[in-house]
Amino acid sequence: MNLTDPDRARDDLAKAVRAGHPDTIARTVVSNVWPLYTCHPEALTAAVVELPSALLDRHPILRVLHPMTAVLARRARSYQPVPHGQDARLMSADELDFLILAQMLAFRVNGDVTTAMVYAHRLEERLRETAAEGRERIDGPLWFLHHQIGSTMLAAGDSGRALLEFATARQLGKFSGQPYAERMALSRSALAHAVRGTLDEAERALAEAEDMPEVTSLHASATTSSERIAAALIAVDRRSGDVDEMLSGTCPVDSVELNWPFALLARCRAYLSRHRPEDALEAIRIASDGHPTRGGSFAADVIASSTIEALIATGDSGYAWGIVKDNPKVGALTQLATAHLALHDGRLDTASLELRALASDQKIGPAQRAEAVLLSGWLELARTGELDLESARQIVRIAQRRDRRRLLERMPRQLVERVRDTLDNEGREEWAEATSDISFRDLQVRPSLTSGELRILNALPAQRSTANMASAFHVSPNTVKSQLRSIYRKLGCSTREEAIRIATRMRLLAATVND
Structure with missing residues (x-):
């Protein structure tokens, strides 16, 4: 398998294309997939699209590379790559790496992120325990394998572990001779940080990425949209900047890119902060109709949580509880939205259960922990009519961070006033200064009845x-x-x-x- 000579790969492919034999073209592409993918993506795509379907199915990496695979996965039967038995037995260690990579990517495109994570773990294990010649070369594909493992983890909602993979990909990319490798890793790192609420880190990654070279055509759209979506999520949380401008040019809600649920999250948060829940529900509907989404994915978490939050804003809590019932296995975003809904409707035991579960979740980021603290303060006030001094101080610390403006705006005025009344004079001054530019709303909270x-x-x-x-x-x-x-x-x-x-x-x- 040729992993390092792009000129030879290009010449071999051109020769195979001139000969006109599909089997030869397929074998040539598979044997030279890495140098073609990194240095001659246009020639690679042109060759793959001319191959018959039977050959694409025989070589999973070719099916994944075909530009129509991701589009058809939304409407046609999901593609599940299985190589011919004889082909698999004859594969080298490097070819097996790419086979597992293709399987991971195929299930990710199909919306089955849970299965994609199985292959991500399998590929992780191979990188630790199995030697391969290509991975030991400084200009080999090792950085890209880590980048795609991290992207799968991000799609599964595990942003913390994804950041570790992106950091590894970036370090390896520095030595790879492929100048865009670092930028790809930085753009996804910025997105992961923005989702977790570590916004200063997200900004640093974006600033570093801006000084990096442009990426190849195969990755240009995904990289650019990652950076713009990260910037939009930062702006929404800080209530600063033109979110619409940042999201323009990113993947639309019906895009086939991995980034679409992150773009949907930014759009829905922007709509809800402007008191436009109907627009959020419409964006969610289009995204849901346009993607194969299953439980265990960040996409499913975004759709369920954003729907619940929008329905709270429209006053349709009955429908929102139906969403909760239909999504029993969800992520932290939906747990937070469920706790918010329960507090809004006076179901304090349900809110307490969700918040306890979140407290024991080690994977959630600082933004989710801050939101859980705010909701816990709301729960304490709803149950006792009072607020503990330490709870009030925790809420003040959250308010003093400009990264949490969006979260604070969603808290009821009753809680805001109780925080103020609980503090001493110095604390009240800090609280007033931290919240002076925030407009809180009186929420009609349903009482808790026996x-x-x-x-x-x-x-x-x-x-x-x-x-x-x-x-x-x-x-x-x-x-x-x-x-x-x-x-x-x-x-x-x-x-x-x-x-x-x-x-x-x-x-x-x-x-x-x-x-």
């Missing part, structure tokens, strides 16, 4: 008398009266008619005990 109170509340429209309700539920009239007083206090009203009207607006009627 199962008995929910039962009485739902009986009000049909059974007017206390005695009737006591008889129907086999409790004493005094119990009914006590629960009614508690309901009135929690709803902020004094009559049954007001309670029914407020409960209807808050979607409390017909709520189940499980709710």
Whole structure:
């Protein structure tokens, strides 16, 4: 397998193309795939698109390189690369590296990130335990293998481990003789940092990438969009800059690039910060219709979490709970959105469960941990009506970081006021300075009612008398009266008619005990 001589690879391919034998062209491409891919991508693509489908299926790396594979994966049957048995047995160690790489990429394109991660781990293991001549060469493909493993981890939502792979890819890329290798690694590193909320690191990676050479045509779109999406995520979180301009020219929501869920996340966050949840829902719908998305992927996490947040903003919490039910195995973003929804609807036990699960998740980034702290403060206030001094101080520390502006804007004014009231004079001054440019909103939060109170509340429209309700539920009239007083206090009203009207607006009627 030729891994290092691009001129010979180009000449061998030209000779095979002139001969016109598809088998010879396929074998030539497979034998020279790395130098063709890195130095002659146009010639490589031109040769692959002319090959018959049967040959593409026999050589998985060729099927993955075909430009139509990613497009057709959205509508046609998913491509699952399996080499012919005889071909696999005759492969060298370097060729087996590329076979596993092709399998990983194919499942990633198909939206099956869970299976793609199986091949990523398999390739990791080969890099540790199996020697290959090409990987030992300074100008070999080792940096690219690490780059693609990291990209698969990023697509699976494991941004922390992805950063380690991108760092390795960058260091190896420095010595590879391929000047664009570092820029590719830096662009994906910036994206991973932006998702985690380590925005200063993301900015540093973007600044370094800007001084790097342009990448080849095969990677130009993915690299440029990674950089622009990272910049957009930074701007959204800091509430600074023109997000629309940053996202222009990136992959659209129906793109086949790996970056599309990150672009969707930036767009949805921008729409929600401008109070345009309907636009966010439309972007989500187009993205969902245009991609094969399965559980266990960052894409699925973005779609579920962004849908829940948009539905909270539109007031359709019933539909939002349906999204929660349909996505039992999701990532940290959806867990945070579920906790937000639960707090919004007064389901405090559900919020507590989600926040406890997040507290034990070692993979989440600083932004997700900061959001969990803010939601925990909200939960504490909802349960006790008070806020512990340490909780208030933690929230102040988050507010003092400009990276967390978007998160703070989503907190209810009730929490903001309680933080202020809990602090001493010095702390109040710090809090006022940190939040002076943030507009907080009064949120109509559904009260937390006990199962008995929910039962009485739902009986009000049909059974007017206390005695009737006591008889129907086999409790004493005094119990009914006590629960009614508690309901009135929690709803902020004094009559049954007001309670029914407020409960209807808050979607409390017909709520189940499980709710």
